[in-house]
Amino acid sequence: MAVIKSRALVLEKPGKDPLVREIDVLDPGPGEVRVRMAASGVCGTDGHAVEGTHPLRGLPVVLGHEGAGVVESVGAGVTALREGDHVVCALAVPCGVCRQCARGLAAHCNSPKRAQAIAGLAADGTTRMRRDGEPAHPFFGVGTLSQYTTVRQEQAVRIDSDLPLDEFCLTGCGVITGVGAALNIGQVQPGDTVVVIGCGGVGANVIQASRIAGASRIVAVDTLPEKLDLARRFGATDTVDARGDVPAAIRAIEPDGADIVFEVVGNPSLTASALTLARVGGKCVMVGIPPVGATLSLDAFALVGNRQLLGCRGGAVVPARDLERIVRFYRAGHLRLGELVGRRLALEDVGKAFAELGSSSFARSVVVF
Structure with a gap:
């Protein structure tokens, strides 16, 4: 094995445009694997990092x-993977030994090992990427907008080699978060009425998973008519233009309120409004990530009606478990991944994808290496 030169999208400082640069990707250490990337989605959270509204480590x-x-290539002690395996890079990997994991709550693992992995640090506290000889930090511990990346073996979840990598790349974040929000946190049940506010890459998958779970009515809310058209293709039964009176429109559809409302934008004021759209005993799930330091102001009386306000850290997923479920849905024809991809482009053209974040007519741009 040897250090590999890799073209990668590097952010030197929030507020500045990221640029394609050459980096060194080091050999995998013990318990690590180096992955030759086939494809990477461009997510809104990448845009938040560029803007400076998402914390960087x-x-x-x-x-x-x-x-x-x-x-x-694989490092010493790697037993679950071998060269040539097809993998999805996972973000939230439970440690398996902390109090939460020991109680069967692996999705809520908050151990130092998990935090270190998400910070892009190996077990020895260093990174496996270098920029001009200095450490570079892979975003969320994976840094997938690079020709190569090195991750812990637990962060590389093996999938069957016949599955399309340019579609399954999206299961690393947008798909698994949306599906997890609906099935793990909201726990959509057959016959439920669901409202999804924000119908981009994650919202589209909340809609898909709600349809799979048997929701009888799925109301999509967005400011872009193109995103509402997209929502219908993924299973929305009703659409609401967010530029109008959303509460009135929801009441016209479901007078008693929705069973579950998903806020997928990351806007605290929208979250507060979303809570009031839930029925008595209903739920509001905050899926979108608000800016660091943002505060939430809401009518506390809304909680008196046994309404629940729930957070959503990445869909509360255990990657190996939840990706297996996604593969089953995909093979059965229930979960559509190809339709999420609106554009495939080269790494050198990734600026187009960043410029359209939040305003495109499709769910995701995918960089194909």
């Missing part, structure tokens, strides 16, 4: 956090 940052590829 070190600079410079190699962007990208939803990707898939092929294992190029």
Whole structure:
């Protein structure tokens, strides 16, 4: 094995445009694998990192956090993977030994090992990427907008080699978060009425998973008519233009309120409004990530009606478990991934994808290496 040169999208400082640069990707250490990336989605959270509204654990940052590829080499002690395996890069990997994991709550693992992995640090406290000889930090511990990346073996979840990597790259974040929000946190039940506010990449998958779970009515809310059209294709039964009177429109559809409302934008004022759209005993799930330091002001009386306000850290997923479920849905024809991809482009053209974040007519742009 040897250090590999890799073209990668590097953010030197929030507020500045990220640029394609050459980096060094080091050999995998014990318990690690190096992955030759096949494809990576461009997620809104990457845009938040560029804007400076998402916390970064070190600079410079190699962007990208939803990707898939092929294992190029393995470090000492790796037993679950071998060279040539097709993998999805996972973000939230439970440690398996902390109090939460021991109680069967692996999705809520909050151990130092998990935090270290998400910070892009290996077990020895260093990174496996270098920019001009200095450490570079893979975003969310994976840095998938790079030709190569090195991750812990637990962060590389093997999938069957016949599955399309340019579609399954999206399962690393947008798909698994949306599906997890609906099935793990909201726990959509047959016959439920669901409202989804924000119908981009994650929202579209909340809609898909709610349909799979048997929701009888799925109301999509967005400001872009193109996103509402997209929502209908994924299973929305009703659409509401967010530029109008949303509460009145929801009441016209479901006078008693929705069973579950998903706020997928990350806007605290929208979250407060979303809570009031839930029925007595209903739920509001805050899926979108608000800016660091943002505060939430709401009518506390809304909680008196036994309404629940729930957070959503990445869909409360255990990657190996939830990706297996996603593969089953995909093979059965229930979960559509190809339709999420509106554009495939080269790494050098990734600026187009960033410029359209939040305003495109489709769910995701995918960089294909």
